[in-house]
Amino acid sequence: xxxxxxxxxxxxxxxxxxxxxxxxxxxxxxxxxxxxxxxxxxxxxxxxxxxxxxxxxxxxxxxxxxxxxxxxxxxxxxxxxxxxxxxxxxxxxxxxxxxxxxxxxxxxxxxxxxxxxxxxxxxxxxxxxxxxxxxxxxxxxxxxxxxxxxxxxxxxxxxxxxxxxxxxxxxxxxxxxxxxxxxxxxxxxxxxxxxxxxxxxxxxxxxxxxxxxxxxxxxxxxxxxxxxxxxxxxxxxxxxxxxxxxxxxxxxxxxxxxxxxxxxxxxxxxxxxxxxxxxxxxxxxxxxxxxxxxxxxxxxxxxxxxxxxxxxxxxxxxxxxxxxxxxxxxxxxxxxxxxxxxxxxxxxxxxxxxxxxxxxxxxxxxxxxxxxxxxxxxxxxxxxxxxxxxxxxxxxxxxxxxxxxxxxxxxxxxxxxxxxxxxxxxxxxxxxxxxxxxxxxxxxxxxxxxxxxxxxxxxxxxxxxxxxxxxxxxxxxxxxxxxxxxxxxxxxxxxxxxxxxxxxxxxxxxxxxxxxxxxxxxxxxxxxxxxxxxxxxxxxxxxxxxxxxxxxxxxxxxxxxxxxxxxxxxxxxxxxxxxxxxxxxxxxxxxxxxxxxxxxxxxxxxxxxxxxxxxxxxxxxxxxxxxxxxxxxxxxxxxxxxxxxxxxxxxxxxxxxxxxxxxxxxxxxxxxxxxxxxxxxxxxxxxxxxxxxxxxxxxxxxxxxxxxxxxxxxxxxx
Numbered sequence: 001x002x003x004x005x006x007x008x009x010x011x012x013x014x015x016x017x018x019x020x021x022x023x024x025x026x027x028x029x030x031x032x033x034x035x036x037x038x039x040x041x042x043x044x045x046x047x048x049x050x051x052x053x054x055x056x057x058x059x060x061x062x063x064x065x066x067x068x069x070x071x072x073x074x075x076x077x078x079x080x081x082x083x084x085x086x087x088x089x090x091x092x093x094x095x096x097x098x099x100x101x102x103x104x105x106x107x108x109x110x111x112x113x114x115x116x117x118x119x120x121x122x123x124x125x126x127x128x129x130x131x132x133x134x135x136x137x138x139x140x141x142x143x144x145x146x147x148x149x150x151x152x153x154x155x156x157x158x159x160x161x162x163x164x165x166x167x168x169x170x171x172x173x174x175x176x177x178x179x180x181x182x183x184x185x186x187x188x189x190x191x192x193x194x195x196x197x198x199x200x201x202x203x204x205x206x207x208x209x210x211x212x213x214x215x216x217x218x219x220x221x222x223x224x225x226x227x228x229x230x231x232x233x234x235x236x237x238x239x240x241x242x243x244x245x246x247x248x249x250x251x252x253x254x255x256x257x258x259x260x261x262x263x264x265x266x267x268x269x270x271x272x273x274x275x276x277x278x279x280x281x282x283x284x285x286x287x288x289x290x291x292x293x294x295x296x297x298x299x300x301x302x303x304x305x306x307x308x309x310x311x312x313x314x315x316x317x318x319x320x321x322x323x324x325x326x327x328x329x330x331x332x333x334x335x336x337x338x339x340x341x342x343x344x345x346x347x348x349x350x351x352x353x354x355x356x357x358x359x360x361x362x363x364x365x366x367x368x369x370x371x372x373x374x375x376x377x378x379x380x381x382x383x384x385x386x387x388x389x390x391x392x393x394x395x396x397x398x399x400x401x402x403x404x405x406x407x408x409x410x411x412x413x414x415x416x417x418x419x420x421x422x423x424x425x426x427x428x429x430x431x432x433x434x435x436x437x438x439x440x441x442x443x444x445x446x447x448x449x450x451x452x453x454x455x456x457x458x459x460x461x462x463x464x465x466x467x468x469x470x471x472x473x474x475x476x477x478x479x480x481x482x483x484x485x486x487x488x489x490x491x492x493x494x495x496x497x498x499x500x501x502x503x504x505x506x507x508x509x510x511x512x513x514x515x516x517x518x519x520x521x522x523x524x525x526x527x528x529x530x531x532x533x534x535x536x537x538x539x540x541x542x543x544x545x546x547x548x549x550x551x552x553x554x555x556x557x558x559x560x561x562x563x564x565x566x567x568x569x570x571x572x573x574x575x576x577x578x579x580x581x582x583x584x585x586x587x588x589x590x591x592x593x594x595x596x597x598x599x600x601x602x603x604x605x606x607x608x609x610x611x612x613x614x615x616x617x618x619x620x621x622x623x624x625x626x627x628x629x630x631x632x633x634x635x636x637x638x639x640x641x642x643x644x645x646x647x648x649x650x651x652x653x654x655x656x657x658x659x660x661x662x663x664x665x666x667x668x669x670x671x672x673x674x675x676x677x678x679x680x681x682x683x684x685x686x687x688x689x690x691x692x693x694x695x696x697x698x699x700x701x702x703x704x705x706x707x708x709x710x711x712x713x714x715x716x717x718x
Contacts, residue, residue: 007343007389008038008073008149009382011350011364012310014063016047016114019351019369021059024066027351027369032070034379035386038149039067040075040309040346043138045131046082046116052090055137064147073149075309075346076142078241080131080154081161082116087130093176094120094127096160099215100170104163110317110357111162118161122233123178128240135244143249151249152309153241154256156286157234157276158269167421169216171268173230184208186229199500201225220468221501223416224409227266231408234270235278242279257284257309260296262425266408267415273300274406274446284309284344288333291442291639292432294340296406299444307344308337313374316361325374328706331682332658334381335707339641339656343393345385347378384681388711391652395643398630400440401459402621404431405466407447413468413496423559423603427464427490430602433609434617435462437660439629439640450476460486460627463493464602470498474510481515482590486625489516490597491523491562508596516596517570517587522563543608544599545577546584548616550623555616556608557583557599564598573620586624593625611637630672636665638702642712653712657688659702666690668699671712681709 011031013019019027028039041063048056060076067074088094088106096104096118108115120127135153142148164171173179188208191197198205201222205211214222242254256276258264264271273296277283283301287293288311297306311333316322334345352363360367364375385392406428414424435442445454445461450473455461461477466489474494481487493516494509496502506513507520526542544557550573564582574584576598583598605613621627631640641656653675659665674696680686685708691699702708 005389005393006037006073007345007385007392008075008307009345009385010036010038010072010347011040012346012348013039013350014041014059015353016042016044016059018353018355021062023351023369024063028063028066028070028072030369031350032072034375035382036379037071038073038075038346039350040077040152042077042079042155044079044082044114045119045134046084046114048138049084049134052086055134055141057138057141060142064142064145068145068147072147074145074147075150075152076138076148077152077155078135078138080134081119082112082114083119083127084116087120087127088116091120091124091126093178094124095176096121096174097176098164098170099172099175101175104160104173107163109162113356118159118163121174121176121178122159122230122237123174123176123182125178128237132240132244135241136248139245139248143252148252150282151245151252151254152257152284153245153254154238156259156264157238157256157271158264159230159234160268165263165268167265167268167415169419172227175213175215179233180213182233183213183226183229184211186232187211187225190225202501217416217419219501220413220416220496221498224412224468224498227270227412228408231266231270231272231275235272235275238276239279253281255280255282255284255307257286257307258297259286260293260300261287262421262429265421266411267421272408273297274448277301277304280304282306286310286312286348288313288345289329289336291336291340291436292429294337294342295432295436295442296444298340298342299406300446305344306342307346308333308342309346310348311345312362313347314362314364317357318359320361322361327374327377328703330374330377330381331707332705334385335656335709336658338385338392339643341396341643388654391645391647392643392654394647395645395654397441397641397643399443399457400627400629401457402435402440402627403443403445403458403461404428404435405447405461405463406444407466407468409447409470409498410466410468414465417467423465423600426558426603426606427600428602430600430604430606431462431464434602434605434614436639437609437614437637438618438621439631439633441630447473452476452479455480455485458485460488460625463487463489465490465492465600466494467492468496468498469494469510471510474512478510478512478515481592481594484591486593486595486627487515488595488597490600490602491520491560493596512594513567515587515589515594516585517568517589517594518564518566518582518585518596520562520598521565524561524563526559526561543604546574546599546616547577547580548574548619550616550619553612553616553619555601555613556604556610557597557601558604558607559600560598562598564596571624573624574616584620595620595625632670634668634670636667637661638665638667638700640669642671655698655710655712656707657700657702657710658707659705662704664701664703666699666701668697671696671698675712677713679711679713681711684708685710
């Protein structure tokens with residue numbers, strides 16, 4: 001069971017073989033005495049299963065006992081991407097093969113120092129059985145240990161443990177016979193008949209054994225299926241691990257921690273946070289100070305508890321030494337996710353490692369285990385959070401009703417088209433950053449979760465560069481708009497049709513020309529335009545200027561400039577500066593509205609953070625669409641978040657304010673309620689208060705990059 005009233009705050013501690021045994025007792029005692037309450041130990045397949053019939057958990061058991069004596073709860077993180085040497089000798093056919101025919105031989109990595117990476121192919125049946133056997137032995141060994149808190153069943157899931165992480169067609173896995181056979185079965189289960197598959201792929205297969213997985217840039221639907229198949233393999237592997245733990249341990253929860261980053265994509269990594277969260281009791285990630293990571297993780301978890309499992313506060317390696325961690329940066333690693341409702345924090349790591357290329361970076365102590373200034377500040381921050389533990393654990397921030405489409409299929413299709421993911425990731429991250437910088441609560445909606453019931457929870461759906469869509473999804477969206485929803489979409493809506501992988505004869509596709517009231521007649525790639533945009537190698541840095549008709553806010557687009565035909569009365573909100581043609585339109589459709597953007601506005605903002613683009617979108621969202629953030633920021637560029645709580649018959653709220661710029665700034669926060677008084681969490685916070693109005697607003701003056709927290713006391717008038 002999950003521990004009530006528990007906010008874990010501590011460290012990853014043990015990745016065999018370091019720290020060494022003579023340091024364990026002192027280290028764990030010291031971190032406990034400083035007030036930390038949680039540590040994580042790695043249980044590695046290769047380290048604890050040195051021969052076929054031998055399981056050695058002596059080191060983990062001793063560490064667990066020391067943790068218990070010092071009142072520390074333990075996360076046991078099981079690692080299977082370090083297969084034992086005996087396993088490869090017994091099963092030489094277990095090795096993964098990349099698209100270019102490379103056999104991925106077992107090896108040590110800077111972050112898998114004991115060798116054996118990346119582990120067996122996910123479709124190698126004996127490999128799965130051996131992994132299940134090892135996990136079962138580990139669970140039986142520690143399920144009754146009083147220090148155990150949670151099983152973390154995968155450290156940053158990806159297909160090859162980073163060996164073939166670089167994005168390319170050649171780096172895709174796996175093309176071994178086990179995977180190819182499994183792919184045929186996966187397709188047969190999905191399509192049922194060869195006729196259905198042939199229509200989807202536009203092929204003429206006569207037998208399931210004839211099917212060829214894609215190996216390069218050609219058509220789109222085979223690549224979409226191929227990468228979804230490998231993503232399912234990753235997810236299914238996690239489900240197997242969960243099942244093994246649940247079979248032998250019905251008490252302790254299970255989790256996984258991911259890296260919500262474009263690097264961990266569906267092409268070479270196979271990682272889909274929404275799918276990986278489903279079988280877990282709680283969820284985690286490896287990024288601390290990233291608002292994008294926190295918001296995506298919260299959306300994927302769908303209400304499950306979340307912890308930051310590996311806060312990367314002091315990254316580096318033997319050659320590139322880490323920077324010292326200042327107080328202001330430390331606060332960001334904790335307070336940015338905390339402001340969104342994430343309640344758990346483990347740093348990578350306590351004592352710096354001494355083995356391998358990642359050493360001697362990442363440590364919260366000095367190399368000899370002695371105290372650093374930032375370790376003392378971590379303890380102070382933990383003390384503050386634990387003092388507010390109960391209200392934090394029952395707090396929440398109301399939704400603003402805006403969600404961003406997160407589409408696995410569209411991501412893969414973008415890679416098929418461009419051989420990169422810039423168009424997709426820039427657009428999705430740019431949409432997030434625009435909404436984040438306008439102070440909305442940013443939520444994501446996975447394409448597989450779109451339904452009438454789910455969409456009814458939102459006022460607005462933002463679709464970043466929706467190139468690849470399907471009829472089932474668009475039918476639901478159309479009905480939702482007609483019933484009062486607000487659709488905001490960039491150009492090329494449904495230009496590629498999932499049903500048969502072909503280009504739509506008409507864009508917007510799926511009849512959405514009627515919804516938007518426009519038809520796209522031509523789309524100009526930025527490097528083909530006649531005004532200084534000629535160098536394809538720098539196209540992402542070139543901008544397409546827009547003129548707002550709502551005020552002096554000339555916004556910027558990127559990648560594409562689209563020509564359209566107006567089919568009915570629509571409102572033109574912006575024009576392209578080059579020729580004054582419509583660039584942004586707003587149409588009524590039934591009871592709802594549909595906004596069309598004829599360029600990749602989000603991608604442009606992601607690359608440049610242009611203030612005029614931000615102000616333009618503020619007017620579109622607030623003035624044109626009536627979508628105001630729950631908490632507003634006026635004046636300087638800053639972010640404000642409120643967590644409201646009810647506890648022991650009392651109401652309260654925590655206000656987080658963050659100067660997101662590299663210069664000092666003043667700004668005012670308008671709240672949706674009144675309050676009685678303000679108490680800062682940190683001593684320096686009192687100096688940031690310039691003026692407060694007991695009605696509903698506070699003025700702040702924050703240093704560059706600073707983040708502060710305040711408690712707002714009763715009474716509230718809702």
